[in-house]
Amino acid sequence: MRPLADYHTHTRWSHGSGTVADNLKAGAAMGLEAVGIAEHGPRLLFAGVPRRRWPQLARAVRKRPGLLFNIEANVISLEGDLDVPAEILPHLDMLLVGLHPRVTPAGLDSWWAFYGLRWLALLSRRQRHRLYDAFTLALVRCVERQRVDIVVHPGYGLPIDSRELARACARRGTLLEINCRHARACAPDIQLAAQVKEVSFVLGSDAHSPQEVGRFEAGYQLVRQLGLDRERIVNVDWRH
Ligand SMILES: [Zn+2]
Ligand SMILES: [Zn+2]
Numbered sequence: 001m002r003p004l005a006d007y008h009t010h011t012r013w014s015h016g017s018g019t020v021a022d023n024l025k026a027g028a029a030m031g032l033e034a035v036g037i038a039e040h041g042p043r044l045l046f047a048g049v050p051r052r053r054w055p056q057l058a059r060a061v062r063k064r065p066g067l068l069f070n071i072e073a074n075v076i077s078l079e080g081d082l083d084v085p086a087e088i089l090p091h092l093d094m095l096l097v098g099l100h101p102r103v104t105p106a107g108l109d110s111w112w113a114f115y116g117l118r119w120l121a122l123l124s125r126r127q128r129h130r131l132y133d134a135f136t137l138a139l140v141r142c143v144e145r146q147r148v149d150i151v152v153h154p155g156y157g158l159p160i161d162s163r164e165l166a167r168a169c170a171r172r173g174t175l176l177e178i179n180c181r182h183a184r185a186c187a188p189d190i191q192l193a194a195q196v197k198e199v200s201f202v203l204g205s206d207a208h209s210p211q212e213v214g215r216f217e218a219g220y221q222l223v224r225q226l227g228l229d230r231e232r233i234v235n236v237d238w239r240h
Helices: 020-029 051-062 108-120 125-145 162-172 183-193 217-226
Strands: 005-009 034-040 067-074 094-098 175-179 201-204
Touching: 005 020, 005 067, 005 094, 005 201, 020 034, 020 067, 034 051, 034 094, 051 067, 094 125, 108 125, 125 162, 162 175, 162 183, 175 183, 175 217, 183 217, 201 217
Parallel strands: 005 034, 034 067, 067 094, 175 201
Antiparallel strands: none
């Protein structure tokens, strides 16, 4: 098999170790047609790229053909709002969206869900269900309201009903990511999502160093393990 493109990589702009040029070079060495620079949205604590730096990042990516200007945006409210700076939204090649537990949420009820309910859920089954329902709905609303290309690492960080998410993704033509960095943790969610036959998948390295760009081995292994139909994965040529 041959990876065709890796839409989810990080650089020093957030908390990766290489430059955008390093990721491009690594991708070219792997024979990739495209490498996505998908830095964390501004509201991810400790690693988000601050709002004012996005135009500069866009220029750095745009200078190099073969790179895609993507973002790994954060869901920051239970209504499915994202932290994409409005001024860069029209310039994005791909909108990647993920649920991360450590964000600065928008709105009181969202603060409560991210930082109150999440701890209560450790203590009670009822609260666990509430958390699960709230974040499933947040992600489904996000997919329904925004033009999302990929939902990254479903089920990693915060528990959700990935089958419900997969139904929304199938309706909207949104891809679900098989994240190679967190492949094992996401395995049960990918297995559930795969039951929705109409949804397609994309492999993503979530590289935090140039050496990891296009490295999909953990993803291939999961695809084999789950017996996933290879035709449902959009960015791998399985014949080579
Ligand atoms: Zn992530
Ligand atoms: Zn990432």
